[in-house]
Amino acid sequence: MSHIHRTLLLSNTHLIALHIEQGQLVEEDCFGLDEMGKEAFLIYLEQRKEFVFSLLVDVVEEDFQLESIPHLGKTDRRALLMRRLEQNYRTTPYRRFIVQKEGKKGEQDQVLLSALSPAAPIGAVVNALLEKKVVLQGIYSVALLAGEMMHRSGLGLAHYLLISFSSDGGMRQTYLSAEGLKFSRVSSLPEGIDLQDAVRMAEVIVLESLRARQYLSTLRMLGRDDKVQLAVVAPNGLDCQAAISQRLQASGEAGHFTISDVPLGLLAQKLRLPAGDSLLSILCSWLMLRPPANHYGQAQHLIHAIWQKWGRMLRYGAFVGLFFVLIWSGLAMQEASDVQASINQSLKKTAQIDERLRRFNLLLKQSNASDPAAMKGVHELYNQHLLTWPDIELTLQQVSQVLLEFPELSLDELRWHSGRAPVEPATQAAAEAPAEVAQLPVVLELQGRVEPFSQQYRQALNSVNRLSSRLSTLPNVKVETLQLPLNISSTARVEGQVLADAADDKRVDFVLRLSWGPKAP
Numbered sequence: 001m002s003h004i005h006r007t008l009l010l011s012n013t014h015l016i017a018l019h020i021e022q023g024q025l026v027e028e029d030c031f032g033l034d035e036m037g038k039e040a041f042l043i044y045l046e047q048r049k050e051f052v053f054s055l056l057v058d059v060v061e062e063d064f065q066l067e068s069i070p071h072l073g074k075t076d077r078r079a080l081l082m083r084r085l086e087q088n089y090r091t092t093p094y095r096r097f098i099v100q101k102e103g104k105k106g107e108q109d110q111v112l113l114s115a116l117s118p119a120a121p122i123g124a125v126v127n128a129l130l131e132k133k134v135v136l137q138g139i140y141s142v143a144l145l146a147g148e149m150m151h152r153s154g155l156g157l158a159h160y161l162l163i164s165f166s167s168d169g170g171m172r173q174t175y176l177s178a179e180g181l182k183f184s185r186v187s188s189l190p191e192g193i194d195l196q197d198a199v200r201m202a203e204v205i206v207l208e209s210l211r212a213r214q215y216l217s218t219l220r221m222l223g224r225d226d227k228v229q230l231a232v233v234a235p236n237g238l239d240c241q242a243a244i245s246q247r248l249q250a251s252g253e254a255g256h257f258t259i260s261d262v263p264l265g266l267l268a269q270k271l272r273l274p275a276g277d278s279l280l281s282i283l284c285s286w287l288m289l290r291p292p293a294n295h296y297g298q299a300q301h302l303i304h305a306i307w308q309k310w311g312r313m314l315r316y317g318a319f320v321g322l323f324f325v326l327i328w329s330g331l332a333m334q335e336a337s338d339v340q341a342s343i344n345q346s347l348k349k350t351a352q353i354d355e356r357l358r359r360f361n362l363l364l365k366q367s368n369a370s371d372p373a374a375m376k377g378v379h380e381l382y383n384q385h386l387l388t389w390p391d392i393e394l395t396l397q398q399v400s401q402v403l404l405e406f407p408e409l410s411l412d413e414l415r416w417h418s419g420r421a422p423v424e425p426a427t428q429a430a431a432e433a434p435a436e437v438a439q440l441p442v443v444l445e446l447q448g449r450v451e452p453f454s455q456q457y458r459q460a461l462n463s464v465n466r467l468s469s470r471l472s473t474l475p476n477v478k479v480e481t482l483q484l485p486l487n488i489s490s491t492a493r494v495e496g497q498v499l500a501d502a503a504d505d506k507r508v509d510f511v512l513r514l515s516w517g518p519k520a521p
Helices: 036-046 076-088 119-131 143-154 196-218 243-253 263-270 279-289 303-366 372-386 391-404 425-431 457-472
Strands: 005-010 014-021 022-030 052-057 063-072 094-099 107-115 136-140 160-165 168-177 178-186 228-232 258-262 410-420 440-451 477-483 509-514
Touching: 005 119, 005 279, 014 036, 014 279, 022 036, 022 279, 052 119, 052 143, 052 178, 052 279, 063 076, 063 178, 076 094, 076 107, 107 136, 107 178, 119 136, 119 263, 119 303, 136 143, 136 279, 143 160, 143 168, 143 178, 143 263, 143 279, 160 196, 160 391, 168 196, 178 196, 196 440, 228 243, 243 258, 303 477, 391 410, 391 440, 391 457, 410 457, 440 457, 457 477, 457 509
Parallel strands: 005 052, 052 136, 160 228, 228 258
Antiparallel strands: 005 014, 014 022, 063 107, 094 107, 160 168, 168 178, 410 440, 440 509, 477 509
8 A cells, every 4th residue: 555755844944845746846835833833734734644754854953973983793882872872962862873884803983973953843743743643754864865865876975075955045065975974064045145146156155165175174084185076956956067166266276176966867866766856856755765764763753654564564464374375275175176086086996896796796696506516616706706806907007008118019919818828739738637726817918010110120029029028027927929020949940031021911020928927815
């Protein structure tokens, strides 16, 4: 669910409600900092309880201090810096620290402490938002936000002095280095100055820039020969670079400055924001679309934003949970379907067994059960045939799977019978000798051809031998070769003889006999 966003810009004189409309910064309402302005602001919030607000502070009384502390662990360092903030800024809860450079072992960390000193006007705005239970996503500083934006732009920020103008007629100077923001201050413009007078504005900008450079040199942030990169965001798009350059030349300090534009288009592109016509417009777009980390807001100030965040996380968690429940339900239904199919298959096999038993019982009723010889015959029939009868379907499936591996062999005839295999005449007498009654084997004879034959006896012989070896790997199977494409027995004549014409469809190239031993009852 997307929320409508508004930026509240707080200066030393008034509070302005801003929003972005079609890429342009629009001033929605303006409130004074007196009691009348407070009442009007409460009415404004009452009509916009579903909005999300960001408080952007641009005041003179924002203090910055650079500190060097021993390199400590995170917990000890935080405790030390919190004590420093309490000592330096007792009168305001809107304070923070940021570690700009972590020293190595034995070195010191560089830390920037900052605070918003006018706690009363900021507290009045925050309390009004809390009273109306409106979401406040963060309290931000214009100086810190601009410095963070410039730092993310990827520009070379060796000694970067950014000049911008506030809404209440002040000029802000923000000094940036590769490590981040070092200091920022607001100076008042001369009374009655025309903001569209490029020459007069250039005089003021150069004068304040020279003072800022002298201050930085005093703090040893700048060397004697270091050049300051001067970037000016003039009000209302005023072009005063030429006038600034002339003024620097006249002052004799041109060698200490490099004048450059503030690439607003590049800044918006780097932050993946729509292009804006001013620095403030880009900052408001940033707070609306991709808000950075909060600067000065405490947990009690942002309580409604925290609740909203947790509610959003719970909703997302519920959607994710529902998604996994649906997946689990689908898998459970699929598993239930597989189980049901297995049950149906078992019932089908049970029905087949019942049908076989029914037929057996029918045959048993038709027999003369009072005759001992008949009872013995029925017993032998059951033990030798019904009880040990092989699974014909499974057996043929196994044989057919093996035959698929030999596409060059064509099967013409398959003979299946249960009983003793045919015997040779020489051994017929021995076979007819009385012996113990044994269970009879199952025999399967395969008769086929080699296609194409093409008189390639060696290749045909190799294919049939491989088929015989492969069939021998089936469980409990004995394979016997009755006929081959070429007679290789010891009694065959040396010159050999072609078995049949290669084009004859009735020829037989090989005959294999497969014998299965009886299945244990």
